Amino acid sequence: MQGKDSYIRGIKKMREIRYTPVGVVHSPFKNVKGMPIQTVGAKGVGGTVEMDSRYQDGLKDLEGFSHIFLIYHFHLSKGYSLQVKPFMDDKVRGVFATRAPKRPNPIGISVVRFVKIQGCTLFIEDVDVVDGTPLLDIKPFVPEFDVREVVRTGWLSKKADKAHRIRADQRFRRNG
Numbered sequence: 001m002q003g004k005d006s007y008i009r010g011i012k013k014m015r016e017i018r019y020t021p022v023g024v025v026h027s028p029f030k031n032v033k034g035m036p037i038q039t040v041g042a043k044g045v046g047g048t049v050e051m052d053s054r055y056q057d058g059l060k061d062l063e064g065f066s067h068i069f070l071i072y073h074f075h076l077s078k079g080y081s082l083q084v085k086p087f088m089d090d091k092v093r094g095v096f097a098t099r100a101p102k103r104p105n106p107i108g109i110s111v112v113r114f115v116k117i118q119g120c121t122l123f124i125e126d127v128d129v130v131d132g133t134p135l136l137d138i139k140p141f142v143p144e145f146d147v148r149e150v151v152r153t154g155w156l157s158k159k160a161d162k163a164h165r166i167r168a169d170q171r172f173r174r175n176g
Contacts, residue, residue, distance in 0.1 A: 019073070019136050021052070021073070021134035021135055021136060022051060022052055022055045022058075022135055022136065022137065022138070023049050023050055023051035023052055023055070023120075023134075023135040024049070024050050024132060024133065024134060024135060025047060025048075025049055025070060025072060025127070025129045025131070025132075025133040025134075025135055026047055026048045026049070026050060026131050026132070027045070027047035027127045027129055027130065027131045027133075028045065028046075028047070028127075028131070029127075029129070029130045029131055030130075030131050031130070032076060032130055035128065035130060036128040038099070038128055039110050039111055039112060039126045039127070039128045040126075042126050042127055042128040043125075043126055044125060044126070045125065045126060045127045045128075046115075046123070046124070046125050046127065047112075047123075047124050047125070047127035047129070047131075048121050048122060048123055048124065049070070049121070049122040049124060049135055049138070050120065050121055051120040051121070051122065051135075052120070053120050055120075056119070056120050059117055059120075059122070062114070062117060062122075062138070062140065063114075063116065063117055065114055065140040065141065065142075066113065066114060066141075067111050067112065067113055067114055067140075067141035068111070068112060068114045068122075068124070068138050068139065068140055068141055069109055069110070069111055069137075069138065069139040069140075069141055070108075070109070070110045070111075070112055070124075070129065070135060070138060071107065071108070071109050071135070071136045071137040071138070071139065072107070072108045072109075072110075072129060072133045072134060072135050072136055073106060073107065073108070073133065073134045073136055074101035074102075074103075074106035074107070074108050074133075075106075075132070075133060075134055076101075076130060077101040077102045077103075077106045078102075079102065080095065080102050080103050080104050080106070081095060081102055082094065082095050083095065084098055084100045084102060086098040086099070086100055087100075107136070108129070108133075110127070110128055110129055111126075111141050112124040112125065112126050112127055113125040113126050122138075
C-alpha cells in the first residue's frame with residue numbers, strides 16, 4: 001500500500017487550491033429564497049454570464065453548442081455539513097449524495113441553454129443560479145460524452161420529478 005500512503009501524504013501537503021473567477025453569472029434571482037433548485041425548474045428563465053475580458057478569446061467556437069456547463073462557486077454558502085437535509089427530502093443525507101451547496105468545496109454545476117454571445121456577455125436560459133455568482137469555468141455539453149444510461153439514482157429515484165417545482169429556502173446560506 002505504499003502508493004496509497006504517498007498519495008495521502010501528497011494531499012495533506014496540498015492545503016489549499018485557489019481559483020480565480022473567469023466571470024459572473026447574472027440572473028433574476030437576487031435572493032436564494034424562492035429560486036429553482038435545479039435547471040429543470042428554471043425552464044425559460046433568462047440570464048447572462050459576464051466574462052472577464054481577459055478570457056474573451058476563450059469563447060471562440062462556443063456558439064456552435066446549444067448547452068453549456070457552468071461551473072461556479074456557491075459564494076453565499078459558508079462552512080459545510082457532511083450530513084444535510086436536502087430540499088427534496090425530509091431525511092438527513094450524506095452531502096456527497098446530494099447537490100446541496102453547503103459542502104467542503106462549495107462548487108456548483110448547471111447545464112444551461114446557450115443562446116448567443118455579444119462581446120464578453122453570454123446569454124443563457126434555464127438559469128438556476130443566484131445573481132452575482134462567481135463563475136469558475138465553462139465547458140460545452142456534448143450528449144455523446146455527457147449522457148449516460150441511468151441505472152440507479154439512489155434516494156432520489158422517487159423524488160427527482162419534484163425538482164421542477166421545489167424552490168430554495170435559506171437553509172444553506174451563510175448563517176442560515
